[in-house]
Amino acid sequence: MPAEDLRVFVVDDEESMLEWLGVLLDQKGYQVECFSEPEEALKSARRDPPDILLVDIKMPGMSGLELFSGVKETQPDVIGIVMTAFSSVDTAVKAIRQGASDYLIKPFEVDQLSVSLERALCHKEMENENLKLRKQVHRRYDFESIIGSSEAILQMLEQIRMVADKKSTVLITGESGTGKELVARALHYNSSRSEGPFLGVNCGSFTRDLLASELFGHVKGSFTGAHKDKEGLLVAASGGTFFLDEVSELHRDLQVKLLRTLQERQVLPVGGTSPKSFDVRLVAATNRDLHKKVEDGDFRADLYYRLNVIPIHVPPLRKHRTDIPVLVERFIAENCSRHGIDAKKMDEQAMAALTRYDWPGNVRELENVVERLCVMTRASRITRDDIPDHILENAATEEPAASEDNTSSEAPAAQPTLREMEKAYTYYILEHKAGGQKRMAAKILGIDESTLHRRLERYRSEEEGD
Numbered sequence: 001m002p003a004e005d006l007r008v009f010v011v012d013d014e015e016s017m018l019e020w021l022g023v024l025l026d027q028k029g030y031q032v033e034c035f036s037e038p039e040e041a042l043k044s045a046r047r048d049p050p051d052i053l054l055v056d057i058k059m060p061g062m063s064g065l066e067l068f069s070g071v072k073e074t075q076p077d078v079i080g081i082v083m084t085a086f087s088s089v090d091t092a093v094k095a096i097r098q099g100a101s102d103y104l105i106k107p108f109e110v111d112q113l114s115v116s117l118e119r120a121l122c123h124k125e126m127e128n129e130n131l132k133l134r135k136q137v138h139r140r141y142d143f144e145s146i147i148g149s150s151e152a153i154l155q156m157l158e159q160i161r162m163v164a165d166k167k168s169t170v171l172i173t174g175e176s177g178t179g180k181e182l183v184a185r186a187l188h189y190n191s192s193r194s195e196g197p198f199l200g201v202n203c204g205s206f207t208r209d210l211l212a213s214e215l216f217g218h219v220k221g222s223f224t225g226a227h228k229d230k231e232g233l234l235v236a237a238s239g240g241t242f243f244l245d246e247v248s249e250l251h252r253d254l255q256v257k258l259l260r261t262l263q264e265r266q267v268l269p270v271g272g273t274s275p276k277s278f279d280v281r282l283v284a285a286t287n288r289d290l291h292k293k294v295e296d297g298d299f300r301a302d303l304y305y306r307l308n309v310i311p312i313h314v315p316p317l318r319k320h321r322t323d324i325p326v327l328v329e330r331f332i333a334e335n336c337s338r339h340g341i342d343a344k345k346m347d348e349q350a351m352a353a354l355t356r357y358d359w360p361g362n363v364r365e366l367e368n369v370v371e372r373l374c375v376m377t378r379a380s381r382i383t384r385d386d387i388p389d390h391i392l393e394n395a396a397t398e399e400p401a402a403s404e405d406n407t408s409s410e411a412p413a414a415q416p417t418l419r420e421m422e423k424a425y426t427y428y429i430l431e432h433k434a435g436g437q438k439r440m441a442a443k444i445l446g447i448d449e450s451t452l453h454r455r456l457e458r459y460r461s462e463e464e465g466d
Contacts, residue, residue: 006124007031009050011041011067012083013059017106021054024110028117038062042070049075052120057084057095065095072099079120083108146179146186147330148323149428152315156183163310164190171247171307172285174314177364180285181245183314188241193281196240199233204249212254213270216261222271234267235278242280247307248288248299259303282307317359317366324355325425327363331370332382341374345446348422349384355421356395423459426452 008030010021015036022034033050035041038059045053053071055064068080080100096103101123102116146157163170164187172180181200188198201214209223217232234242244250250258261267262282266275284307293299317324328346336343346354359365369388377386384392426445430452434441442452 004029004031006051006121007033007048008052008054009033009035009041009045009071010054011035011038011059011064012056013037014056017056017083021113024113025054028114038064038067042067045071045078046074050078051124052079052081052117054081055083057082065098068095068100069098077124079124081116081120146182147327148320149326149424150320150323152320153323156312156314159310159312160186160190163187163312165192166310167281169282169284169307169309170312171290171310172283172312172314173290174285174287175316175362176287177362178314178316179363180287180314181243183312184241184243184245184283184285187283188243188281191241191281193240197237198241198243199237200243200245201233202245204246208251208254209270211251212257215254215258216267216269217272217276218270219272222269226271229269232267232269232276234261234280235276237280238278240280242282244282244284244307246286247284248286248290248293250299252298252300255300255303259300259306262306317362321355322420322424324366325351325421326428327366328354328370329425329428331367332374335371335374339375342380344374344377344380344382346373346382347384350382350387351421351425353384353387353392353395357391358394422455426455426459430456 008025010018010025010032011034012018012021013036018034018036022032025032030052033044035044038055039062041055042062049071053068055067057064059067064082068078068082071078072080080095082095082100082103083106084103085106101120104112104116146153146160148154160183170184170187172183174180184200185198188194201211203211206214212218213223213226213230213232215232215234217230217235218226220226220228264275265279266277268275290299290304290308294301294304328351332344332346335341354366354369361368369391372388373382373386426441429444430436430438430441433444438452438456439449442449445452
């Protein structure tokens with residue numbers, strides 16, 4: 001971080017020291033404010049806090065330590081450097097324990113001050129980088145990371161908003177590939193537990209004994225290969241969220257142990273005798289019909305009811321086809337950036353083919369296909385000829401006719417028209433990518449601005465006609 005971007009408060013009751021430090025720091029490019037009275041420095045800091053506080057320990061009225069603590073109340077990440085005489089080094093060490101980054105013993109050389117400031121700069125940059133990374137994680141799993149404006153997705157998002165900061169257990173249901181883990185992470189990162197860990201386990205990925213060890217931990221010697229004590233994931237996730245994925249695959253014996261663990265909020269490690277407490281918000285997920293598994297006797301009813309407190313269903317992609325153009329646009333941008341590929345666009349016929357396909361693998365399958373298209377298509381525009389044959393062959397070309405002997409209780413999913421897809425995609429680009437700026441939206445869409453104006457006018461006429 002450049003020195004000119006940092007504000008430094010110098011506080012010392014010695015005028016000569018104050019003047020010397022003020023001139024020196026100004027020459028180094030810092031934004032410097034000097035104070036001989038700590039009370040004035042504290043008032044100024046509350047109005048406009050500094051990045052670095054260079055303060056003398058012993059001053060009349062208010063000590064440097066008191067000043068540092070007062071500034072930290074309104075600016076918790078302020079960098080503190082304390083100056084002290086040799087006789088008050090113990091006080092300086094106390095300041096370090098309270099969060100100051102360094103101390104200087106008077107009289108000190110210019111080089112010593114420079115080294116101390118460089119440390120402060122490094123510390124500040126590390127804090128900023130950590131904050132940036134935290135924001136990236138939060139942004140990646142905020143509500144906007146769940147793409148879609150269809151009724152099905154909007155209803156699901158409203159459910160997530162309502163329960164994100166509650167303590168209730170959530171059961172997420174949906175087909176494989178719909179994004180159940182994304183929903184679980186959105187719940188976590190939009191809750192008061194967002195600074196805590198998000199840990200999870202896929203119940204179908206482990207044998208019964210290994211899953212028990214992962215969930216509950218084990219003690220040394222409890223089984224072959226247990227060479228040391230291991231903390232279970234439930235305990236490790238304390239203060240955060242624990243994601244129990246594919247909970248339908250949980251072995252019957254482990255269902256009993258998990259139920260007892262959740263009831264008592266204590267876990268007994270495999271081979272252990274002393275239970276350990278844990279504090280997690282539990283989110284479970286499954287692509288199976290758990291209620292039917294209960295009826296079939298394959299899943300405990302009492303555990304099912306404990307997990308199914310707040311149900312959230314993630315719809316399959318074929319139930320919100322109008323979101324496909326938006327998802328495709330996002331995946332193209334992400335893959336071109338990740339693979340260092342020049343920006344690509346998809347023409348309307350290609351988009352229509354993708355939208356009419358049923359996507360049995362849901363969003364995960366769509367994402368994989370789009371990545372393949374980005375990597376394997378040489379041209380800047382992806383056309384219908386680039387679309388994999390199995391998608392073209394299985395894409396619905398017209399609405400399925402209603403059969404008189406159709407006994408299915410579920411009505412066929414409505415197929416959006418090309419006009420509807422164009423309209424949804426145009427509005428998405430205009431509102432979410434171009435911030436309402438028509439010129440920028442036209443550029444992104446690859447059309448003239450006059451063409452965009454005609455489109456929007458046509459949409460308005462159609463809506464008024466309705």
